[in-house]
Amino acid sequence: MDRGEKGLQEVKFKVFRYDPDKKDGKGFQTYTVPVSKGMTVLQGLMYIKEKLDQTLSMRFSCRMATCGSCGMTINGLPRLACYTLIQELKTRTIVVEPLRNFPVIKDLATDFEEFFSKHRSVNPYLIRIDTHEQEKSNVSYTQSDEEVEKYLQFAYCIKCGLCYAACPVVATDKQFLGPQALAQLYRYLADSRDEGGEERLRPLSDGHSLLRCHFAASCSQVCPKGVDPALAIQLLRRELFLRG
Amino acid sequence: MKEKTVMLLHYITGLGIIVAGGIHLATVFLLSPYHLSMEFDNNPFAVLSVYRNILLAGTLEVLLVLVAFHGFNGLRVVLQELYQGKTYTKAVNIIVSVVAVALVVYGTRTILIAHQLGQG
Numbered sequence: 001m002d003r004g005e006k007g008l009q010e011v012k013f014k015v016f017r018y019d020p021d022k023k024d025g026k027g028f029q030t031y032t033v034p035v036s037k038g039m040t041v042l043q044g045l046m047y048i049k050e051k052l053d054q055t056l057s058m059r060f061s062c063r064m065a066t067c068g069s070c071g072m073t074i075n076g077l078p079r080l081a082c083y084t085l086i087q088e089l090k091t092r093t094i095v096v097e098p099l100r101n102f103p104v105i106k107d108l109a110t111d112f113e114e115f116f117s118k119h120r121s122v123n124p125y126l127i128r129i130d131t132h133e134q135e136k137s138n139v140s141y142t143q144s145d146e147e148v149e150k151y152l153q154f155a156y157c158i159k160c161g162l163c164y165a166a167c168p169v170v171a172t173d174k175q176f177l178g179p180q181a182l183a184q185l186y187r188y189l190a191d192s193r194d195e196g197g198e199e200r201l202r203p204l205s206d207g208h209s210l211l212r213c214h215f216a217a218s219c220s221q222v223c224p225k226g227v228d229p230a231l232a233i234q235l236l237r238r239e240l241f242l243r244g
Numbered sequence: 245m246k247e248k249t250v251m252l253l254h255y256i257t258g259l260g261i262i263v264a265g266g267i268h269l270a271t272v273f274l275l276s277p278y279h280l281s282m283e284f285d286n287n288p289f290a291v292l293s294v295y296r297n298i299l300l301a302g303t304l305e306v307l308l309v310l311v312a313f314h315g316f317n318g319l320r321v322v323l324q325e326l327y328q329g330k331t332y333t334k335a336v337n338i339i340v341s342v343v344a345v346a347l348v349v350y351g352t353r354t355i356l357i358a359h360q361l362g363q364g
Contacts, residue, residue: 172325207247241252
């Protein structure tokens with residue numbers, strides 16, 4: 001990193017710009033940003049938006065890796081901008097692009113419609129045979145520690161889309177459900193309170209939903225919450241062959 | 245055939261290739277007159293004599309079927325990932341199956357001929 005006029009270190013942000021309303025509105029723009037200790041990439045982008053270029057579009061909200069809004073490709077890898085320290089990147093130039101496998105709306109903001117529709121398609125909620133009991137229930141469903149352990153890590157998903165952006169199968173096969181939806185499907189299948197069972201597995205027998213995963217495991221590599229979607233997919237595959 | 249069944253067979257044939265390949269190599273080195281195939285220049289029929297062993301010819305046939313299924317199914321999966329569409333998927337399934345079956349038939353014919361010539 002270089003030193004700026006005030007003695008602060010400086011890095012260059014090479015940011016992908018895209019404006020759907022302009023004919024030549026696609027390309028990179030470089031900004032110089034002063035960096036202080038502990039500064040995140042999101043703070044760098046906010047500095048650009050506040051001080052250098054107000055036309056920059058991006059999505060963010062909680063700034064503490066909880067909402068999953070600020071997913072973007074930073075130096076080639078899908079990461080949460082609020083969870084990535086500039087210093088940990090150890091480069092003078094930080095390349096920021098929108099998430100791959102998502103249509104770009106503007107600059108760094110991507111369209112999550114397809115992602116969420118795949119998420120919805122796996123019925124991400126508890127299915128009970130007695131629906132009346134589920135809606136008007138006055139009893140609690142107790143679980144042992146072992147039963148909770150079976151799905152707990154998959155329940156930490158914040159739907160940031162990083163795993164979906166990293167998946168090489170999603171890049172080629174648009175019908176593939178993707179690691180996030182499949183991990184959520186397993187999360188409910190493994191839940192002892194759920195009675196979805198075979199009904200959940202039935203849609204997975206076609207050629208694109210589950211069986212196309214090549215186990216690249218890049219989804220698990222990039223997850224900021226420590227969820228292991230690749231493991232969920234393998235466990236789901238086992239369930240499909242044994243029960244489906 | 246259901247996609248689930250095809251993929252289960254894909255994994256089984258993958259394991260089968262390792263087992264059948266191991267048996268085939270062990271047969272070549274331990275049971276058949278392997279050294280004869282190295283003396284092809286002196287005896288044009290020597291290389292065929294390895295096919296005389298029914299175990300070797302048999303494992304070769306099993307390997308042919310396993311590799312054809314596993315390999316062509318892998319190719320089918322790759323082609324289906326490149327592009328998606330009902331007609332395209334159906335066409336890929338049919339073409340790949342026909343080519344795989346043709347390869348197995350031609351390979352079986354070759355093994356049988358070699359086995360008969362190896363007899364002598």
